[in-house]
Amino acid sequence: xxxxxxxxxxxxxxxxxxxxxxxxxxxxxxxxxxxxxxxxxxxxxxxxxxxxxxxxxxxxxxxxxxxxxxxxxxxxxxxxxxxxxxxxxxxxxxxxxxxxxxxxxxxxxxxxxxxxxxxxxxxxxxxxxxxxxxxxxxxxxxxxxxxxxxxxxxxxxxxxxxxxxxxxxxxxxxxxxxxxxxxxxxxxxxxxxxxxxxxxxxxxxxxxxxxxxxxxxxxxxxxxxxxxxxxxxxxxxxxxxxxxxxx
Numbered sequence: 001x002x003x004x005x006x007x008x009x010x011x012x013x014x015x016x017x018x019x020x021x022x023x024x025x026x027x028x029x030x031x032x033x034x035x036x037x038x039x040x041x042x043x044x045x046x047x048x049x050x051x052x053x054x055x056x057x058x059x060x061x062x063x064x065x066x067x068x069x070x071x072x073x074x075x076x077x078x079x080x081x082x083x084x085x086x087x088x089x090x091x092x093x094x095x096x097x098x099x100x101x102x103x104x105x106x107x108x109x110x111x112x113x114x115x116x117x118x119x120x121x122x123x124x125x126x127x128x129x130x131x132x133x134x135x136x137x138x139x140x141x142x143x144x145x146x147x148x149x150x151x152x153x154x155x156x157x158x159x160x161x162x163x164x165x166x167x168x169x170x171x172x173x174x175x176x177x178x179x180x181x182x183x184x185x186x187x188x189x190x191x192x193x194x195x196x197x198x199x200x201x202x203x204x205x206x207x208x209x210x211x212x213x214x215x216x217x218x219x220x221x222x223x224x225x226x227x228x229x230x231x232x233x234x235x236x237x238x239x240x241x242x243x244x245x246x247x
Contacts, residue, residue, distance in 0.1 A: 010169045010201040011037040011060055015069035018055050018224075029055040031224040032069070037169065042195045042202045044212040046238065047221035048246050054173065056221065057205045061094055061171045062086050074168045091120050095162030095170035097191075099177035101154040103146040109153075110142040113160045124164060132163045135197055136190045152183025159190055163200060170194075172204040176211055188214040209238035220245060 016033040019026050029052045037043050045053045058064035060071055062078045070079045073093055078086060103112045113132075117124050133139055136156040146154050155175060162170045172191065176184030192214045194200045204215065212218045213235045220228045222245045230237055 008039040009036045010039045010074065011203065012072045013056075013060060013069065016056070016059060016066055016071065017068035018052075018059055018064070019067045028224050030059065030066075033221075033224070033226050035219060035226055037201060037203050039168075039201050040195065040199045041217065042192055042215045043204070044215040044218045044233075045203065045205045045221065046207065046209075046212055046218055046242065048242070049207075050223075051221040051245075052224040053205050053221050055224075057171055057173060057203065060203065061096070062090055091116070092165070093168040095165065095167040097155070097158050097162050097170060097172040097175045099174040101146070101151075101158045101178075103154055103157060105146050108143050108145055109138060109149065109157045112146070112157050113138075113142075113164055116161060116165050120165070122165070125166070128166065129164060131198065132160050132194075135163075135193055136160045150183065151179050152186050155179060155183070155187045156190060159187065159194070163194055163198065167200075169201045169203060172202060174206060175204065176206075176208070184211070209235045209242065212238045 013033055013035050016030050018030040019028050021027055033056060045056060047053045055064065059066050066079055070077055072078065073089065076089060078089060081089060104115070107115065114124055136159055138156055138160060141149060141153055149157065176187055179187060188211055191202055195202055206212055213233050215233060216231065218230045218233045218238055219226060220241055227245065228241060230241060
């Protein structure tokens with residue numbers, strides 16, 4: 001007898017299309033994308049410039065509206081939600097890590113990490129808080145303000161802030177774009193560690209084959225279409241695929 005294990009998905013997109021403008025000036029950023037992201041996995045989205053990778057992430061996260069198709073985060077189809085419902089869902093179910101760290105300069109690292117929970121009127125799970133702090137290695141930096149932290153440490157604060165609310169999924173948009181190679185490698189290792197140790201789901205847009213190699217899976221876009229994917233990527237296999245897509 002064969003026993004199959006159902007793979008749960010944190011995010012599912014079906015028939016996703018996004019058109020900017022009208023008529024002759026219309027730009028088809030996405031052209032009917034079907035893609036899903038498994039719970040507890042780290043997935044990178046890649047493609048040549050103008051392929052639609054950032055547009056895809058913004059539509060998946062509910063930061064941009066879709067022209068056609070649907071997006072579900074967990075069991076909620078977000079394309080049917082009102083602006084108010086969408087704001088609430090993003091607050092409760094989605095974490096974000098951007099290229100700019102987006103930390104408040106007057107708050108300490110700990111206050112920045114706890115801020116989303118305070119805005120939502122929720123108490124931090126202290127056991128989770130301690131696990132997150134240890135996962136990202138910030139125990140001795142909690143009382144420091146952003147100006148007293150390195151770029152890599154500031155991005156780790158941003159990662160911890162995204163993790164602390166136990167979101168269904170974290171969307172990371174070029175999260176190491178402002179970091180040197182050593183700090184970038186540290187942040188990527190922490191992202192991967194959060195998947196392994198905390199069961200977090202991460203979807204990351206990147207142009208860097210080295211960054212993508214930290215993921216479990218890489219999906220590739222070209223001209224608004226999902227055209228290929230890799231599992232267990234290495235920098236070289238990712239680079240080879242990118243060169244093939246740009247040929």
